[in-house]
Amino acid sequence: MNTKKFFITTPIYYINAEPSIGSACTTVAADVLARFHRLKGEAVFFLTGTDEHGEKVAEVAEKKGLSPQEYCNQIAPKFEAAWKLLDISNDFFIRTTDPRHEKVVSEFLQKIYDSGDIYKGKYEGWYCVGCESFKTETELEDGHCPLHPPEKTVWKSEDNWFFKLSSYVPEIIKLIEEPSTNYVFPEGKKSEIIAKLKAGVRDISVSRESVSWGIPAPWDKSQTIYVWIDALINYYSATQFLEGKADFWPASLHLLGKEILWFHTVIWQAMLLSAKLPVPLKTFTHSFYTIDGQKMSKSLNNTIPPQEMVDTFGSDGSRYLIATSFPAGDDADIGMARFKEKYNADLANNFGNLVSRVSKLAQGLEVKSNKDLGIDKEFEQLLAICRFDEAVKWIFDTYINPANLLLNQKTPWTKPPEDIERQEVLRSCIEKITIASFYLSPFIPNVADKVKYTFEGQVKPLEEGLFPRIK
Numbered sequence: 001m002n003t004k005k006f007f008i009t010t011p012i013y014y015i016n017a018e019p020s021i022g023s024a025c026t027t028v029a030a031d032v033l034a035r036f037h038r039l040k041g042e043a044v045f046f047l048t049g050t051d052e053h054g055e056k057v058a059e060v061a062e063k064k065g066l067s068p069q070e071y072c073n074q075i076a077p078k079f080e081a082a083w084k085l086l087d088i089s090n091d092f093f094i095r096t097t098d099p100r101h102e103k104v105v106s107e108f109l110q111k112i113y114d115s116g117d118i119y120k121g122k123y124e125g126w127y128c129v130g131c132e133s134f135k136t137e138t139e140l141e142d143g144h145c146p147l148h149p150p151e152k153t154v155w156k157s158e159d160n161w162f163f164k165l166s167s168y169v170p171e172i173i174k175l176i177e178e179p180s181t182n183y184v185f186p187e188g189k190k191s192e193i194i195a196k197l198k199a200g201v202r203d204i205s206v207s208r209e210s211v212s213w214g215i216p217a218p219w220d221k222s223q224t225i226y227v228w229i230d231a232l233i234n235y236y237s238a239t240q241f242l243e244g245k246a247d248f249w250p251a252s253l254h255l256l257g258k259e260i261l262w263f264h265t266v267i268w269q270a271m272l273l274s275a276k277l278p279v280p281l282k283t284f285t286h287s288f289y290t291i292d293g294q295k296m297s298k299s300l301n302n303t304i305p306p307q308e309m310v311d312t313f314g315s316d317g318s319r320y321l322i323a324t325s326f327p328a329g330d331d332a333d334i335g336m337a338r339f340k341e342k343y344n345a346d347l348a349n350n351f352g353n354l355v356s357r358v359s360k361l362a363q364g365l366e367v368k369s370n371k372d373l374g375i376d377k378e379f380e381q382l383l384a385i386c387r388f389d390e391a392v393k394w395i396f397d398t399y400i401n402p403a404n405l406l407l408n409q410k411t412p413w414t415k416p417p418e419d420i421e422r423q424e425v426l427r428s429c430i431e432k433i434t435i436a437s438f439y440l441s442p443f444i445p446n447v448a449d450k451v452k453y454t455f456e457g458q459v460k461p462l463e464e465g466l467f468p469r470i471k
Contacts, residue, residue, distance in 0.1 A: 006037040007248040009235050010048040011256050011264075012094060015075040016056045019082035020303040021322065021334070022257075022289055022296055028322040029286070029386060030255045031088045035442035036383055040375060045248045047238050048083065049094030050076045054132050054227030058213040068213045072097055082306040086322075087315050087445060094238050096230055104237035105230050106218040108275055109206070113219050117164045117274045123205045127156040131259075132227055134205065147259060160205040161217060163229075168270035169201050175269070175279065184265050186329065186385065189258070189285045193265050204267060232268045236277065250278040255386075261285050284386055287327035292335040304336065312336070316444035317343050317467060320392075323443050328386040340470050350396070351440075352467035354404050355433055355451055361412055362426040362459040369456060370434050379439060392443065399436035403429045430455050 010030045013023045027048055034046040052072040061071035076095055083090060094101060112118055126135045130148030134156075139145070144153035175181045176194060184190040207223040208214065214224030235254065239245040250272075256264050269279045288295075291302045309318040321339045324346075325332050382391035407429055415422040434455050441448035447466050454460050 003041070003043045005045070005248055005252070006034075006042045007045045007239075007251045008034050008037075008047070008253045008255065009251055011260060012049040012051040012096065012231055012234050013079060014051045014054075014056070015072060015079070016060050018075065019079050019306055020296070021291075021306065021309065022303070023079070024082065024086060024306050024309070025289060025322055025326060026255055026257060026286070027083060027088055027090075028086060028319050029326050029388065031086075031090070031319075032323050032388060032442045033253070033255075033383060033386075034089055035445065039438075039442065044091070045239075045245055046090045047092055047094060047235065048088070048090045049092075049234060050079055050096070051227065051231040051234075052076065052095055052097045053214040053224075053230055055208075055211045055213065056129065056132055058211070069097060085306050085310045085315065086319055092238055092242060094234050096234060100241035101234060101237045102215050104240050105215050105225060105233045108233050108236065108271075109225065109229070110218045111276075112163065112271065112274045113161075115274060117167070118161050118206060118219075119164070121160060121162045121203070121205075122157070123160050123162075124157045125155070126153055128153050133263075136202070138199075158205070158209050160209060160226075161207040161220065161223060162203045163206045163271070163274070165204050165267060165270050166201050168273050169197055171273060172266060172269055173197050176265075183269070183280055183282050185282060185284045188329075189261060189265070193261065196262070197266065201266070228263055228267070229271070232263060232271065235268075235280070236272075251280040252282065254280050254283040256283060256285050258285050258287055286386065287329065287331045289325070289327060290331055290333045292337075293333060304334075308336075309339075312470065313339065313343055314467075316447045317347060320347060320443050323388040324392050326386060326388045328388070343467070344469055346396070347467035348465070348469040350404065351400055351436070352465055354400060354407070354429075355454070356462050356465055357407065358403075358426060358429045358433060359454050359459060359462045361422075362430060362455075363461045364417075365423060365426060365430075365459045366457065367427060367430050367455055367459060370431065370438065373435060373438050376439075388443070392440070395436050395439045399432040399439075403432035403436075406432075430459070 008030050010026045030046065034044050037044050057071065058068050061068045064071060080093055126140060128135055128145035128148055130152040131145060135145055144150040173194065176184050176190060182190065184193055206226050206229045207217050208226055209223050211224050214227060215230055217223045217225055235251055236249060239249045254264055264283050272279050291304065294300060294302055296303050313321060321343060325334050379391055379394055382394065406425060410425040412422040412425045433451060437448045437451040450466060454462060
């Protein structure tokens, strides 16, 4: 019997800066989905990694007195370490300086070049050094990129190699507008992309003549591949050089932030069409975090490193807080004070306290396992649209809150251990707790395992609280 395959990716993170809660947001969300699909018995390939070429990396490395590769070798492990802190279950961590990736990039682009979709031309226009991307007039605000300081937007004139993006616009519009092939989610992002496509699209540069830190163009060694083109190919390249992963293409889901929507939903799809490869089945674009009402910024020093989250809330607590604040729709405002309040309310006082009370009251009680649990359709649909907050609310409303209510109404602690009603109440609470932990396992995998151990066979009392209260 063929097992269903699920291939999920995060963006590969640009290493001109260290991991923050912004990159953790997407990575935790992808991990929740990867774990959920494994829970369903599917074969999962979960890919994340780092984007390591381009002029920004070269500039930062030079300031530090390092070669670009030396700098990359210092920063990439920090992302891997951050994801280990958060118990991210990725199957592979790709680096774009990996020679295996570079080889696939060269082969992929040579194929597009041979098809006649790449030609020599001259680029003149506005370029954002911060984004490492060329900007149209409509993308600028007061003459500069809205995501970066004004001085980062500069006028450039270069002889480059161009990709015939414009020739694929009709096919991309057709794919997106057809319900059976639409790959752009949520709905608002689909409307945004369609409007931009219909407003007119220019061909794009795929190479740079003035950036030495990159993969040489296979047909013109005097130029390097534009960092964004190189980066996008990582999703495909990993399936080509890793043994047993070729069948996972096309990707089931690209999870991405809204600032890279165009690259992933238009440019990447057109490149794949040109190379005669299947396009990804779905892209889901989320919004940003703000912190205490302010945009996250290195200059304001208001980012939250993963290490700080884990030091404060533990791995599972951090995962829970990040996932339930995931900005699936609008931007989400977060902060350590707000996180502490939610952690204490949901995890310490509610779920954790419930498990602790029941485990002590039911010590030694024999209970049956819930091995034949199916997946509730409502819960599955909420995860499919990345409404992790609503999915967790469903778990609390369906199982955890009713267990607490039953416990407080029936007060089993007032009856002796041999009392039948006491045992029935505790068994009912245990059933609700174990089902809740089954559904919570993609979010809080370590705690879910502890709950399973506590209520498996003969109930054991917890030696310590699952989620210690934070002051």
